[in-house]
Amino acid sequence: MLLQLKISFIIILYFFGALFMVLFPPRNYEQSGAKMRTIRSAESEFSFTQYADHTFVLATAERFAKDNPEVVHTVGLAPSTAENRSIIAIELRSDKNSRKPGILIIGALNGMVWGAPNAVLELADKLLYDSNYQTPFFNDYDWYLIPMGNPDGIHFTQSVRSLAPLDQTQWSRKVSARINSRPTEWHKNVDKISLQDTCFGTNVNRNFAYHWQDDVRKTPEHCSQSYPGDKPFSSAEAQAIRAYVDRLGDVIHLTIHLHASFVPKKEFILYPWRYSLRQPSNYRSLQEIGEYAARQARLPDGRLYEVHQGSNNIRVAGTLSDYILGVVGIELVFIVKPYHELFPNYTDINIREGYVRKAMSTILSVVRGWRSSTRQNTLSFFGNDVEF
Ligand SMILES: *[C@@H]1O[C@H](CO)[C@@H](O)[C@H](O)[C@H]1NC(C)=O
Numbered sequence: 001m002l003l004q005l006k007i008s009f010i011i012i013l014y015f016f017g018a019l020f021m022v023l024f025p026p027r028n029y030e031q032s033g034a035k036m037r038t039i040r041s042a043e044s045e046f047s048f049t050q051y052a053d054h055t056f057v058l059a060t061a062e063r064f065a066k067d068n069p070e071v072v073h074t075v076g077l078a079p080s081t082a083e084n085r086s087i088i089a090i091e092l093r094s095d096k097n098s099r100k101p102g103i104l105i106i107g108a109l110n111g112m113v114w115g116a117p118n119a120v121l122e123l124a125d126k127l128l129y130d131s132n133y134q135t136p137f138f139n140d141y142d143w144y145l146i147p148m149g150n151p152d153g154i155h156f157t158q159s160v161r162s163l164a165p166l167d168q169t170q171w172s173r174k175v176s177a178r179i180n181s182r183p184t185e186w187h188k189n190v191d192k193i194s195l196q197d198t199c200f201g202t203n204v205n206r207n208f209a210y211h212w213q214d215d216v217r218k219t220p221e222h223c224s225q226s227y228p229g230d231k232p233f234s235s236a237e238a239q240a241i242r243a244y245v246d247r248l249g250d251v252i253h254l255t256i257h258l259h260a261s262f263v264p265k266k267e268f269i270l271y272p273w274r275y276s277l278r279q280p281s282n283y284r285s286l287q288e289i290g291e292y293a294a295r296q297a298r299l300p301d302g303r304l305y306e307v308h309q310g311s312n313n314i315r316v317a318g319t320l321s322d323y324i325l326g327v328v329g330i331e332l333v334f335i336v337k338p339y340h341e342l343f344p345n346y347t348d349i350n351i352r353e354g355y356v357r358k359a360m361s362t363i364l365s366v367v368r369g370w371r372s373s374t375r376q377n378t379l380s381f382f383g384n385d386v387e388f
């Protein structure tokens with residue numbers, strides 16, 4: 001008798017449980033996750049025929065949005081650049097109805113990092129279509145991707161690539177030399193402060209308003225590759241990125257500036273501050289996440305990325321990363337610098353793919369390092385961390 005009562009009680013309990021599930025289904029069951037995404041066969045790979053230019057970034061962003069209207073949103077940032085290009089942001093959100101921790105990636109703020117847009121676009125493609133990337137990386141985060149932060153600079157350097165190199169200081173000073181030569185390096189955009197000025201271009205990554213010009217006693221002249229603008233946010237690129245980041249606000253938890261090192265065998269994962277030797281209050285966790293990422297993203301020849309505060313090598317002020325931490329208040333900020341040649345052989349696929357592979361794996365390793373530091377989605381079994 002007692003047993004029967006117990007059984008009836010349990011049946012009733014299950015019935016109500018089932019009823020509850022039907023009436024109030026878990027929200028994620030319907031609207032999120034793999035159902036909304038197309039899983040593409042592992043063979044088909046996104047391939048580039050060349051370094052991405054602004055037109056290609058725009059076309060690819062539009063194709064992503066058209067094929068995945070539920071999860072991809074393309075934004076053209078305002079204001080447009082001096083040559084009237086709009087910086088493109090690609091937003092990937094796997095669940096329309098909830099906000100997940102946001103990751104912001106900004107590439108090619110520097111006119112020499114040709115491979116960065118390719119890397120960011122390929123990362124977007126993997127997050128959207130490759131099941132190996134979806135489960136650990138897309139389902140748990142929203143991604144905000146700016147493949148090309150300095151489209152004018154990239155356009156300029158790519159368009160002069162076949163001319164003969166001339167030392168960049170001489171090139172900048174001598175207008176007549178510009179017809180048939182190119183500067184040996186160009187890290188700036190192409191804006192003109194005044195029409196009389198023979199020099200042009202602002203280094204966007206010196207133009208942000210946090211301790212602007214705090215690293216130098218004398219303003220670099222306009223011809224210099226580190227010219228920081230005549231005031232903070234004088235460049236359209238810095239303005240557009242500021243407006244975008246301000247609009248996102250506290251949605252962003254982690255920011256990665258995908259940059260490059262131009263010195264062979266010197267590759268870095270850096271974090272703020274870059275303007276000062278003073279350490280940020282969370283430098284311990286920044287260092288730990290960076291070291292974790294360096295171990296995960298060991299370089300092809302077995303070396304590790306050097307991980308430290310940006311100012312350890314050289315102090316530079318007005319950078320994007322210092323602005324993100326110091327003004328926007330996003331605590332986790334990294335600058336990822338895989339090696340990239342200056343004016344690499346444009347048609348050599350291996351050089352391009354080498355940078356793209358390193359950049360992608362390092363970005364994802366930083367995310368893994370962050371996950372591991374928060375113990376998010378990891379279980380410890382007898383001292384081993386297992387991700388699920
Ligand atoms: C800039 O580009 C936009 C959109 O591509 C176009 O509508 C506008 O007319 C352009 N402005 C100038 C000054 O060329």
Ligand SMILES: *[C@@H]1O[C@H](CO)[C@@H](O)[C@H](O)[C@H]1NC(C)=O
Binds near residue numbers: 345346347349
């Ligand atoms: C650039 O790379 C291509 C393809 O690998 C090669 O055929 C060509 O000789 C290279 N050019 C130079 C100048 O090294």
